[in-house]
Amino acid sequence: MSPMPVGGLVPSATDHAADLVVRNAKIHTGDPGRPQASTIAIRDGVITVVGDDRDVAPHIGPATKVVDALGRRMIPGLNDSHLHVIRGGLNYVLELRWDGVPTLRQGLAMLREQAGRTPKGQWVRVVGGWSAEQFAERRLPTVAELNAVAPDTPVFVLHLYQSAVLNRAALEAAGFTKDSPDPKGGQIVRGRDGEPTGMLLAAPSALILYSTLAKAPVLEGEDKKTSTRHFLRELNRFGLTSAIDAAGGFQNFPDNYSTVIELAEAGQLSLRIAYHLFPQTAGQEIDDLARWIETARPEDGDEWLRLNGAGENLTWSAADFENFSQPRPELSPYEAEFEKAVRLLMENGWGFRLHATYDETIRRDLAVFEKLAAEGLFPAGNRWLFDHAETVSADSLDRIAALGGALSVQNRLSFQGDAFVRRYGPGAAADAPPIRAMLERGLTVGAGTDATRVSTYNPWVALHWLVSGRTVGDLIVRPPQNRVDRGPALAMFTEAGAALTGEEDLKGVLRPGCLGDLAVLSEDYFSVPEQDIAHIESLLTVVGGRIVYAAAEYEGLDEELPPVSPAWSPVARFGGYRSTPRTGLSGARQAELLGEAAAESEQHRRWRAGRGLAPETGNTFVDPCFL
Numbered sequence: 001m002s003p004m005p006v007g008g009l010v011p012s013a014t015d016h017a018a019d020l021v022v023r024n025a026k027i028h029t030g031d032p033g034r035p036q037a038s039t040i041a042i043r044d045g046v047i048t049v050v051g052d053d054r055d056v057a058p059h060i061g062p063a064t065k066v067v068d069a070l071g072r073r074m075i076p077g078l079n080d081s082h083l084h085v086i087r088g089g090l091n092y093v094l095e096l097r098w099d100g101v102p103t104l105r106q107g108l109a110m111l112r113e114q115a116g117r118t119p120k121g122q123w124v125r126v127v128g129g130w131s132a133e134q135f136a137e138r139r140l141p142t143v144a145e146l147n148a149v150a151p152d153t154p155v156f157v158l159h160l161y162q163s164a165v166l167n168r169a170a171l172e173a174a175g176f177t178k179d180s181p182d183p184k185g186g187q188i189v190r191g192r193d194g195e196p197t198g199m200l201l202a203a204p205s206a207l208i209l210y211s212t213l214a215k216a217p218v219l220e221g222e223d224k225k226t227s228t229r230h231f232l233r234e235l236n237r238f239g240l241t242s243a244i245d246a247a248g249g250f251q252n253f254p255d256n257y258s259t260v261i262e263l264a265e266a267g268q269l270s271l272r273i274a275y276h277l278f279p280q281t282a283g284q285e286i287d288d289l290a291r292w293i294e295t296a297r298p299e300d301g302d303e304w305l306r307l308n309g310a311g312e313n314l315t316w317s318a319a320d321f322e323n324f325s326q327p328r329p330e331l332s333p334y335e336a337e338f339e340k341a342v343r344l345l346m347e348n349g350w351g352f353r354l355h356a357t358y359d360e361t362i363r364r365d366l367a368v369f370e371k372l373a374a375e376g377l378f379p380a381g382n383r384w385l386f387d388h389a390e391t392v393s394a395d396s397l398d399r400i401a402a403l404g405g406a407l408s409v410q411n412r413l414s415f416q417g418d419a420f421v422r423r424y425g426p427g428a429a430a431d432a433p434p435i436r437a438m439l440e441r442g443l444t445v446g447a448g449t450d451a452t453r454v455s456t457y458n459p460w461v462a463l464h465w466l467v468s469g470r471t472v473g474d475l476i477v478r479p480p481q482n483r484v485d486r487g488p489a490l491a492m493f494t495e496a497g498a499a500l501t502g503e504e505d506l507k508g509v510l511r512p513g514c515l516g517d518l519a520v521l522s523e524d525y526f527s528v529p530e531q532d533i534a535h536i537e538s539l540l541t542v543v544g545g546r547i548v549y550a551a552a553e554y555e556g557l558d559e560e561l562p563p564v565s566p567a568w569s570p571v572a573r574f575g576g577y578r579s580t581p582r583t584g585l586s587g588a589r590q591a592e593l594l595g596e597a598a599a600e601s602e603q604h605r606r607w608r609a610g611r612g613l614a615p616e617t618g619n620t621f622v623d624p625c626f627l
Ligand SMILES: [Zn+2]
Pocket: 312, 355, 356, 387, 388
């Protein structure tokens, strides 16, 4: 094929030709040395030129792929610094996602259709990524509604870290009866007759929810790889090019890591993953850590798949549950075991990340770290960070800075903001977490989502939360003085993530010598109205010079994936995150839809109240437009 001049760029390069050139873009580089540019060239996965057409012309060869960005905004690829991406990938095609769905009515219609296409023996599961507050109806589905849309297929609907609603078939499949005892920290809600109603409550531990979910069938063989590849592609759809995996419960090493390891070996990852190792069994944590220290090293791997240390749990007894609909858990003394774990890691050159929601926990952890610091063991050149830190105090932030620590924050309050405000009041919520106080101290603060079981994995919902301080139900939680401007918020999702894995010289900015990871956006993040930030998607995502996602004018330029398997997968029918088509739907029609849903909900509430079933609070639709 003879090369064509593209937009006046005539192929001329011979020995240093780029593989990919994207031109005519509004590039936000993140590099203070050259903040703006219009054209970028990538060769062998690495950026070779950031500049304009003239700079890049000598790099166009006969085989160079040239893409016109049509004046759109380009940013460095996003990095979610706290994503359960490995577990999410192994489950993705089995789950029906309510992420982004605007009404419960639509969510129930999806359940009905999916139940009809689900074979016997399989479950329909909605596992996180949504909140009752995002629905016009502002409530959970009832067991009766689940029974009506799925009379025979087990349906399991997880709501945040708080509860799960199961239909009759799911109660049966999970083996819950009158005689099932409540597990520790959990409650099986029962009727007057003692029979389980279908509602499970985290009280406060979500173990009851996750151990029930673990009774559903899992994927086998090649399907695990296909599911993971489709999940990574779904993340690429939003401009993600990297993630730091936080491990998690039921994610065993090495068994559950084998899928991403095999994909990395085959060159089939479309997202760079840095991962952590998380002891699974209470009482055996030290043994597990000691064994891993023998067989693995932080930094093992390469820029596609790399070990980054231990966590986000080190010992189970130190874990505080982030269930804001319940009181803060009072942790029994855990320091002795915890100190052993941290000492073992630090002595062996292992950094870590640590789940901690409340300042009460963080202060106890810091006391242990300070003791080890007095012995010269901390941080001793190791990277370490706190995850979540919703109620961390100014004093604790100073202590974290003194110990060379970092932080990773997530938009869990996009989904749990209402529950947090109800329990702790708007004053405490305004600082949850105190992001500006963290940044003002010069701490590295990575941003992320904590998807997939509470928040959605869509990073633009998190960026919207960082910038606007609002929940998905549009409640304003953080005031202007604790919000982040768009530029610094983006840096938390790019540069800071790179710093948390020691890769700040390799990615997070667009600069010659850095990895060729970028996204061309559907709308300009820097100029769209604030409420539209949550609706941004990528149209062209590039990782290491490979086009891994392409939409609109670029459709078909991305790598091919095997079809979703199994064929009955909810993802094959509904995809992942449900975008609300803002342009396709007129404002009047949208208002009408919301009105219908609200009226239906009000009717439903009256019906329940008439039977003494309506709870006292939290279920009324309060928008005055609909009253
Ligand atoms: Zn966590």
